[in-house]
């Protein structure tokens with residue numbers, strides 16, 4: 001009897017084990033296990049009291065990004081549990097074969113820490129702003145059992161901080177470009193960012209090497225001068241004005257400076273700024289160690305329609321950087337212009353603009369530098385001919401020269417011939433010369449009442465040299481022009497000479513020149 005009961009018991013236990021095994025296999029095969037897990041967690045959650053902690057994207061004053069939000073977001077995206085979520089975003093990473101998982105709006109994911117289970121929700125509330133505009137208010141919600149709070153909350157937050165600090169440092173090295181969005185009083189954050197991948201560096205810029213060296217040293221010595229500025233009672237900021245004709249590399253140089261510093265770039269589009277206080281707000285929302293850029297400031301200052309609500313005093317206060325000093329860290333400001341001619345000199349006074357850097361049209365030296373980087377040649381039998389044409393005063397922007405070289409990069413000889421033809425055409429029409437003359441730094445700019453440090457790349461040339469150039473140009477032209485048009489051309493060149501002689505100042509024995517006042 002006892003033996004029979006043992007056999008029955010054996011079969012019952014075996015049956016139960018078999019049943020559980022088949023059930024487990026079934027649950028896992030059909031993924032029903034996840035449904036069961038959900039129910040278990042749901043029942044368990046229902047038996048506990050929870051506490052919710054909010055991590056909003058912006059600080060309570062709504063001015064600045066809440067840095068902890070960024071840290072938590074990075075941490076959550078790195079969790080293995082994001083892979084087990086019901087849904088999530090997949091994006092390509094930096095490398096071509098990288099795929100990254102990214103929290104979706106209103107997605108919830110779970111994490112465990114010291115045996116306690118917590119959940120995070122990426123809460124995004126869409127706000128309708130107008131007909132076709134909306135904005136989002138983002139908050140990360142941490143849900144934690146009340147019984148676990150005392151034990152794990154602080155160490156858990158510290159754990160997040162430690163886990164991402166290395167990752168953040170890595171990301172800090174990736175420079176970002178921020179652009180301001182259209183003003184709307186209901187939007188907190190006004191900056192949208194993308195990775196800053198502009199390929200320009202100091203090395204790729206065709207510029208006088210001495211000038212590059214001095215700009216680099218200026219930046220480096222500024223960065224080391226926190227105590228010095230503090231002792232002087234000055235805001236720790238440095239403003240640069242890059243000015244010169246179109247296509248001479250001003251925007252590319254902004255990128256090169258940001259890369260050298262490894263700073264994020266905040267480019268302010270003044271046409272999207274509502275008024276002076278909006279401009280202040282944008283400045284306040286920039287992060288530490290950043291380059292703040294306003295491109296084509298002359299265009300905005302001369303075109304009242306474009307600046308709309310931003311006043312002259314709004315721009316000058318912005319340039320003084322008083323507000324940025326609230327953040328305490330260094331600020332680099334860069335403004336670009338085609339010409340300073342119509343700009344109120346008070347806007348360019350020392351303190352507002354510390355360094356003026358002139359970007360000239362192409363000369364023979366910059367041409368050689370472009371030929372080296374675009375065509376890979378340091379010398380060529382056509383170089384003397386190119387130099388001769390440059391000496392006549394013919395010129396082009398580096399952008400134009402670069403474009404010709406790119407198109408003809410398979411044949412350096414063809415590229416150089418095309419550059420020669422283009423320079424001859426420009427010289428013959430005289431258009432480029434007069435354009436470049438008018439955009440060179442004027443005597444007023446290099447010695448006038450506005451201030452700062454002036455750095456120019458062959459910006460000033462002696463009158464005698466200019467006369468020689470014009471004579472050469474005249475000879476070149478007279479080969480092509482006859483009769484009354486010669487007299488007309490002579491008159492034109494005489495006018496041009498007078499224009500230049502009013503603008504030419506100082507000797508130009510050096511490639512670049514620095515005038516401190």
Ligand SMILES: Nc1ncnc2c1ncn2[C@@H]1O[C@H](COP(=O)(O)OP(=O)(O)OP(=O)(O)O)[C@@H](O)[C@H]1O
Nearest residue numbers: 204205206245246247248249250251252398399402
């Ligand atoms: N000095 C230079 N060295 C190397 N490349 C240059 C230089 N100047 C211009 N380029 C090339 O020409 C193109 C246009 O340059 P960039 O946009 O920087 O000119 P810019 O002075 O900002 O013109 P704009 O005043 O019209 O904005 C870029 O592709 C850049 O690589």
Ligand SMILES: [Mg+2]
Nearest residue numbers: 250251295336
């Ligand atoms: Mg530009």
